[in-house]
Amino acid sequence: MSTINLNEASVEIRERRLGSVTGFCGSAKELVDCSCGGLKDMKRGFSQCLGCNSGQAFCQLSMIRDAAVVNHAPVGCAGDFFGFNFTYRVEQTHRGLPEAYGRYFCTCIEEHDTIFGAVQKLENTVRRAYERVHPKAIFVTTSCASGIIGEDIESVLDALSEELGVPVVSAPCEGFRSRVWTTGFDAAYHAILRKIVKPPRKKTNKVNIVNFWGSHIFDELLGALGYEAQYIVPLSTIEELEHISEAAATIHVCPSLSTYIAAGLEQLYGVPELKVPPAYGLRGTDRWVRGLGKLLDREKEVEEYIKSEHSRVEPVIEEYRKKFDGLTAFVTAGAAHGQAIVALLSELGLKVKTAAIYHHDPIYDNGDPKSDLLAQDVELYGDVPTYHVCNKQSFELVNQLRRAKPDLMVARHGGMTIWGAKLGIPTMLVGDEQFGFGYQGIINYARRIEDTLDAIEFVTNLSKHSSNPYTDWWLKQEPGHFMEGGRKNA
C-alpha cells in the first residue's frame, strides 16, 4: 500500500508508487499473472506524441468553479486552456449553472527566465490573477521548463497564501517526470488533499464520486439508499472540496483516475473507499452494487434493487445479445476503463479479441487486491487473447487493427477513432465515462453499438478516400516490433 505523504509538495510518480507500466504484449491473463511482482516496463525504439502530467493535473483543477489556475510555463503549455474551458462551459449548461469562463493564466517563461529565474514572474502573475478574479484558491501547475530551472516555488507560494488570504497551492506536474500521464491526476489530488481539504467537522450522508464531468447517474440509486451523490472535482467549489473529508464513502467511476484521492481520504480522514471494481456489465454491476450495499450498510435494500434492475434490463440485453452474437470488437482506452469496456462488450455477446490499453496499474493506492479490475474481469468474463499496453501509440494500434479486422472498434479517448474509420471499421468514441456505468449503461452501450454498426455508409466511403502515412514495411512488422525489455510475446 502506498502511504499518502502530504509533507512532500510533489506526489510520488505512478511508476514508483504503483509499478505502473506503459508497454506490454501478451494476453490479459498473462498480464494479471506477472502483475504480482514480475512486471517490468518496456521501452520503444519508435514512439509518437503522448500526453503529459500537466494536462491531466489541469484537467482536474481547471473546472473548480471559484478557483484560478496559474500555469508556470512557456505559452505552449497553455495550449490546453481552451479545451478545458470549452468543456467547463458545456457542462455548466448541462447542470444549469450560471455562465462563466475558466480563469487561467500562463507565466510565459522565456529564454531569459531560464537563465535568470522565473520566480518573480510567478509571484507577479499570481498577484495579478488574484486582482482579476478574486478566487477562493489559486492552483499553480508547473512545466518541464520550470522544473528544469529548479526553483523553490513552495516557499514563495506559502508567502503568497499569507499575503492574499487564500490558498495558493502548487501542483508539480512537469511533463518529463512520469511516463504515465495519469500521474497528473494524482498531482492535482495531492494539491487538493494537502491544502484545500479540511478535517471533518461531522459526518454527512454524502458520497464522493470522483469523476471527470460525467452525467449525474448516481443521484437516483444513492438517493434511494438515503445518501447524496457529490460529484468531484470538476464543477465543485472550493468550499465543497474543503469538506469531502466528511463524506460517508468515496466511489470510483474509473480507479485509474481516482486511486490517489480515494486512498488519501481513507488514510487521512477515514472516509471508506469502495474497493470493488466499477460497475460495468451485468455481473460486474451486481458485484459493485453489493459492495456498495455492504459499505453503506444497505445490504438488504440493494438486493431488491438488483432484482428489479435485472428483470428490467435482462430481456433487453438478451435481444441485443442475439443481434451482436459472433461479432468481434477491438477496444482502446485508458487503463481501468478499458478493462471495464471489455467486460461490458463480452456481456453483450461481442468477442473482444484485441485490446490496446494506454497503461496498466498492477495495483492501486489502497494496496487491496480486491480492487484489481483486470484480474476480476478475466475471472468473470474470460481472457482477452491479445491484450497490449500500447501507451496511445497509434502506429501500434493501426498495425493491430489491420490484423484483427474487427467488426467494431470502441475507443474511450479521442484521437484514435480515425484509424478504425480509415480502415472502414465501424468505430465509436465513448466520451462520457458514466455512459456505460451500471445496469442502464449496458443498454446505453448496446444502443450506441447498434447505431454505429448501422451507419456503415460513412466509414466505407471514408475508407475509400483515406491516406495512410505508414509504410508497407511497418505494416508487415509485428505490432510489438519496437518494444525492448520488459515482456513481449508477440
Place this chain on the structure above:
Amino acid sequence: MPEFIEQPRYTCALGALQSVVAIKRGVPILHSGPGCGSKIHGFIGQGEGYAGGNTVPCTNAEERDVVFGGEKKLHTLIENSLKVIDGDLYVVMTGCTAAIVGDDIQSVAADFQTEGKPVVWIETGGFKSNNYVSHAQVVNAIIDQYVHKNRTGGGVQKGLVNLFASIPYQDPYWNGNLENLKRILEGLGLRVNVLFGNESGGVEEWKTIPDAQFNIVADAWVGVRIAKHLQIKYGTPYLHFPYIPIGGIETSKFLRAVAEFGGLDKEKTEAYIKAQEEKYYSHIEKLADFMLEFRYGIPNRVYTIADSTYALGFSRFLLNELGIIPGKQFIVDNVSEKNQKKILESFAGISEYKKRDVEVIFDPDAGAAAPQIEAEAKKYPDKRFLILGSGWDKHLANKIKADLLIISPPVTYRLVMNCGYAGYEGGLRAIEDIYDRVLATYR
C-alpha cells in the same frame, strides 16, 4: 514578451510543427516532452492531417533524458521514423527539455543529412519564442538545409512567385486563404508557390523557391523574415503587402501592387481586376438593399482581438465596404516596437475620405481586453457590436450581446475546411458569415 497571458491566442516556438504538418507529406519529429505535441495540436490543429496529431514521432522526454541528455534516443527515433512514416520531408524540432539540457541535435540530424535523407533540424525550445516567429525560422531552415541542395537550379523563371501569407493553423483559414490568393494571382498570369496545403505541389514545389522572379509577403511581419532571407540568399526581390487583403478594394489594391512590382502587363491586369470587381460588386449591390432596409439591427461597430495581419485586413474591409466602424483593436501577436509603428501608420490611413483615430492596443494578454470592451460598449447603448476574435470571446459576446466572428485560435465553436477570407471571394464569404450570425439571432 508579456509578463503573463490570460486567454492565449498563440502557442510556443514548437507550435511551428503545424507548419510542417501543412506541407504535403511533411513529417515533424519532436525531441520534446510527452505532452507538447498534443497541447499544440489540441489548440491550433484541425484534425490529424497526413502525419500530425497522434501520428507525430516524439522522443517523449523522461527524467533520465533531462539528466543524461537525449541525443542517442533522438538518433534512434529519427532512424525509425524514416522506416515507419512514409514522408517526403522530416523536420526535427526541439522542445523545452532538449533546449535547456542542450542536446546537440544538429550533429544528430547531420548523420542523416550526409546520407542524403530529407531531414531538417531546427531549435524550437518552447520558451525561445512563439509560433509566429518560429514559423519563419522553420521555413528558413527548410530552405537552407533541404531546398538549397535539392534546388532545381534552372535559374530565375519569369512569372514564378513564392507567396508567404497565412501561417498554417495559426491562421485558422490558412488553407482557404492560400487557395483564394493563388487563384487571383494566377488570374494575373503568375505561377504561384503557396508551399502549404491543398493547392501546393509539396516538396517539388519547395525545390523551386530559389527560382522565383519575386516573392510576395501578404502579412504584417512574419513573412518578411522569410523574404529577407531569400533576398540575401538568392537575391530574390520581395513585395510586402502588410495585411490580408479582403474584399474588392483591398484585393484590387493587392493585385495592382503585385502587377506593378512584377512588371506585369498593365492592360491585362486591369482587365482581370475589372472582371473580378464586376462579379464582386454585383453581390455587394444585393447586400446594400439589406443594409439599408433591414430594420431590426445589424452591427455597426467592431472590436477586434486578433493578430495584426487580421486586425488590419478586416478593419479596412469592414469600414470601407460594410460601413462598420472600428472600435478598439487589441493586437495580440506580440508585435515588436518597430512593427507596431508600421501597423499604427496603416491604421491611420484606413480611410481615404476622413481622418479616423482607431485606438490600437498591443498586448498578448488578451484576458485584459474583455473588461475594456465591456466598458467601451456601455458608452454606446444604442449600438450593436461585432467582435472579431476567438472562442475565448464567446463569453464577452454573450454578455454584451455582440455578434462574434471567430478569426483567431482557439476556433472550437466552428468547423473550418476550406473557408478563406482573402481575396474577392473571401470578402463575400466574410459578409455571408457575419450576417449569417446576425440573422441567426432573430427568432
